[in-house]
Amino acid sequence: MWYNKLSKSAENTGVKSRMVIFEGISKRYGSHQALEEVSFTLKKGQVLGLLGQNGAGKSTAMNIMTGCLAATKGRVLIDGHDVLLEPRAARRMIGYLPEAAPLYDEMTVRGYLRFACELKEVEKKHIAGHVQQIAEKTGLQDVLNRKIGNLSKGYRQRVGIAQALCGAPDVIILDEPTAGLDPSQASELRALIRSLQGEHTVIFSSHILSEVQSVCDRVMILHHGKVLCDSGLEELKKRENKLRAVIACGEGTLLPALHSLEKIKKVEVIRGGEPGTTQVLLTVSEEGAERELFTLLCAMQAPLLRLQAQEKSLEEIFLQTIGENI
Amino acid sequence: MRAVFKREMQSFFLTPAAYVFMGVFLALSGIFFIQGNLLPRSGDLTGLIAMLGYLWMLLSPVLAMRLMAEERYRKTDQLLFSSPVSLTGVVCGKFLAAAAVLLCTVGCTFLYALIVAVYGKLYVAEVAVSYLGLILLGLSFLAMDLFVSCFAKTQMTAVMLGFGANLLLWLSDLAAAAAGEGLIKSVLSFLSLYQRFVPFTQGLLSFSNVLFNVLFVGLMLFLSVRVLDARRWSEA
Numbered sequence: 001m002w003y004n005k006l007s008k009s010a011e012n013t014g015v016k017s018r019m020v021i022f023e024g025i026s027k028r029y030g031s032h033q034a035l036e037e038v039s040f041t042l043k044k045g046q047v048l049g050l051l052g053q054n055g056a057g058k059s060t061a062m063n064i065m066t067g068c069l070a071a072t073k074g075r076v077l078i079d080g081h082d083v084l085l086e087p088r089a090a091r092r093m094i095g096y097l098p099e100a101a102p103l104y105d106e107m108t109v110r111g112y113l114r115f116a117c118e119l120k121e122v123e124k125k126h127i128a129g130h131v132q133q134i135a136e137k138t139g140l141q142d143v144l145n146r147k148i149g150n151l152s153k154g155y156r157q158r159v160g161i162a163q164a165l166c167g168a169p170d171v172i173i174l175d176e177p178t179a180g181l182d183p184s185q186a187s188e189l190r191a192l193i194r195s196l197q198g199e200h201t202v203i204f205s206s207h208i209l210s211e212v213q214s215v216c217d218r219v220m221i222l223h224h225g226k227v228l229c230d231s232g233l234e235e236l237k238k239r240e241n242k243l244r245a246v247i248a249c250g251e252g253t254l255l256p257a258l259h260s261l262e263k264i265k266k267v268e269v270i271r272g273g274e275p276g277t278t279q280v281l282l283t284v285s286e287e288g289a290e291r292e293l294f295t296l297l298c299a300m301q302a303p304l305l306r307l308q309a310q311e312k313s314l315e316e317i318f319l320q321t322i323g324e325n326i
Numbered sequence: 327m328r329a330v331f332k333r334e335m336q337s338f339f340l341t342p343a344a345y346v347f348m349g350v351f352l353a354l355s356g357i358f359f360i361q362g363n364l365l366p367r368s369g370d371l372t373g374l375i376a377m378l379g380y381l382w383m384l385l386s387p388v389l390a391m392r393l394m395a396e397e398r399y400r401k402t403d404q405l406l407f408s409s410p411v412s413l414t415g416v417v418c419g420k421f422l423a424a425a426a427v428l429l430c431t432v433g434c435t436f437l438y439a440l441i442v443a444v445y446g447k448l449y450v451a452e453v454a455v456s457y458l459g460l461i462l463l464g465l466s467f468l469a470m471d472l473f474v475s476c477f478a479k480t481q482m483t484a485v486m487l488g489f490g491a492n493l494l495l496w497l498s499d500l501a502a503a504a505a506g507e508g509l510i511k512s513v514l515s516f517l518s519l520y521q522r523f524v525p526f527t528q529g530l531l532s533f534s535n536v537l538f539n540v541l542f543v544g545l546m547l548f549l550s551v552r553v554l555d556a557r558r559w560s561e562a
Contacts, residue, residue, distance in 0.1 A: 029560075066408035070558045091410045102405035104333070106340040118329035119409040163405065 019044045019093075019171055019201040020065070025074035027060050027225075034060045035071070035225040042218075044170070045198045049216030050205040051318060057225040058205040059099055062175050065203070066096045078171055092121065095169035099176055101160030105149030109140055109159055112148055113166060120167030130166070138162040138192065154185040161192065172196060174204045178211060190215050209318055221321055229321045242310040243282045243290070244270075249302035251278045257296060258282070263289035277305060330411060330419030334393070338427055347389050348431050351381055359438045369446035371439060375456040376527040378435070379520075382464045383496050387488025389427060390471030393420045394550070395484035407558075413551045421472055421547055428464045432457065452529035459526020462539035466519055467492055469546035476553040495519045 020042040027035040035057045042048055050058045063069040065076055067083040067090065076083045081090035104112060113131045122130055135141050138158045143151060148159060157177065164172055174193070178186040193215050196202050206212050212219055221229040247254060251269065258267045258280065266283035273279040282293070290307070297304050338344035358377045362368065397403040406416050442448045471488040478484035494501065499521050502514035515521070519542075522535045 063404075066404075068404050068407045068558065088410045088412065091408060094408060096404070096408040098401065098404040098408075100401045102400070102402040104337065104400075104402060106337055107333075111336065115329060115333045116405070116409075118332070119405070119411055121410055 017043050019046075019079055020203070021077040022061075022065070023075050023077070025061070025064055025071045025076065027057075027064060027069065028072045033225055035064070037074075038222070038225070038227055039074075040220060040227070040230055042201055042203070044201055046218055047193070047197050047202040047204065047216045049212035049219045050203060050222060051207065051209065051212055051219060052205075052222035053207060053322075056222040058222055059175055060225075061222070062096070062098075062173050062203070062205065065173055066094055067091060068096075068098075092167070093170045095120075095164035095166065095172045097160045097164040097172075097174045097177055099179070101156055102163070103148045103156060103159060106147065108145055108147055109135075109151075109162075110144040112159065113162055116163040116166040120169070122167050130168075134162045134165050137165065137195075139188070154181055157181060157185075157189070161189070165196075169200070171201045171203070174202065176205055176207070178206065178208065186211070221318060223322050229317075241284050241289075243284055243293075244279070244306075244308040244310050245282060245293070245304060246273060246277055246279050246306040247297060247302050247304055248277050249297075249300065250276075253300070254278050254280075254302065257300060258293075261289075261292050261296060263292050281310070327411065327415035327419040327422075330406065330416050331423050334420050334423030335426060337392075338423065343389070343392055344427050347385060347427065348434070351385055351431050352434055354381055355435055355438075363438070363442065367446075369442045369448065371442060371448075371453050372456050372527045372529065374438065375453075375460050376524075378460055379463055379523050379527070382460070382467050383492045384489075386428075386464065386467040387471045387474075387485045387492065389424050390468055390475050390488060391478075391481040391484035392475075393424060393472050394475040394554075395478040395481050398478075399480050413554050417472070417547055417550045417554070421469060424468050424472070425465055428468060429461070432461055432464070449529075455529050455531045456527050458531070458536075459523050462526075462536065463519060463523050466539050466542050466546075467495075469543040469550075470495065473546045473550045473553070476550050 018041050020040075022038060022040045025035055025038045026033070038057075038061060040048075050061065052058050060069065064071045065078075065083070067076075067087050070084060076090075078090040078093050081093070083090040104115075107115070110131060113134060114127055117127045117130055131144075132141075135144055138161055140155070140158055140162055143155055148156065151159065157180070161174065161177060164174065177193070178189050181189065190211060193202060193204060197217075204212075204216060218232050219229070220227055255267060255269070255278075258264060264282050264284055268281040268283075270279040270281055282289070284290075293307075294304070355374070355378055358374050362373050362377070363371065394403075397406065407413075411419075439448055439453055470491055471484075474487040474491050475484040478487055495517060496519055498514040499518040502511045502518070505511045505514055519539075522538055525532055525535060
């Protein structure tokens, strides 16, 4: 089996590259089951998007990951350290921005970031340089000496992210970092998150799907505390592809021929095309469906006027996945 | 712990919290000093220090309320709980910061002793023991209000709970008298901070009273850590 072959290398290198291990986590608040048997593993440098409606369990999962909350069942390992048994070692690897940025309004940005560095046990002589570096990265240089209470929402959120970067943690956890920002601020923030990719392992939650699409390379959908779907973004989109084709051929002869093709799962006719042509939406399951289609149409001598891949947006996938599981 | 202590101290002096506390405390103690010592030309400070004990009871919840309840209200506690600092470090850092403000305030009242020393005769040993009692009493109240503050979600509730707890402990010998005979009576009279404080103001230094206060502070801080830890298992 493939895992037998891999197991040896996993012992040597695999554990190290597995930054976050979430193992069978369940969380119960009284009678409410917030999370149920959630498991996943994240490699170093991956960006995971945690998707879900409000109340799906995203924040709970993140709070458990950081040790702010204890799970009812299961355990979390950060770079091999259990967050409950070795909290200090585990938390040293974590930078966390909760849903509400944990800011002290009376402090200046500089004072606050210095405090965050001290909490993260950055050596005293490196703190000033470190704060400067983070401020440059997050675009806070101009407001370093201002009071946090007087900053706009966009800047406050950036201070929150800067705080999560203090001490250069390997794992950065961001809970809805773009919530409440205007579009340009949100896009700047996404660029910032993208720049963390590779160096840091990032876990990022959102209910805005396009955001996840643009930032993450792996998506997990949570619904009512359960994992509905966990896969790479490309893989997720490839799972089911749709092709839109305009073919110069009558419906009557075309449709039975299309139905006979193996790799085409579903044929939908779109009305209202030019006379003498047929517009169809084909749901294809595998690679190579286009080749099959071309061969067929050549044999039928039916010219293909247009062929368009219809990329499924994450939104559709999301709604479909949730819909399938209700 | 140092980081928490430092930030807490900054916060005390960046917000009005410490100024209000010190201002009110010093203004009232000044009035007591004028009425009890300057006007009757008395050099006996122990009466003043006994009065300051009452002031602690009333004002320590104001100092302690922001320690935990405010963090929880502003959700800044998540920063502390997700950082490598232990809960013990957080609780001790906060307690020490508030204790430092308390000691500063007590330090300011040394001025009265100085005035007495210049214009009259100061019984140094007696006053020193009274002050020790006052500081221990203040720390005990503070530790308890910190503990109570761990339960509160807003500063307002923290203050109310603090007042209640302080009054109960201060006057638990009165409660004990009402409780009649039995276990409750002995527990309540054992806990009475007032009974432990009075000997200090009479210049009597008793090891058991010092130990009681120290253990009381330790217990309250320990319980605070347990409460915060327990919350991780339940809270939404």
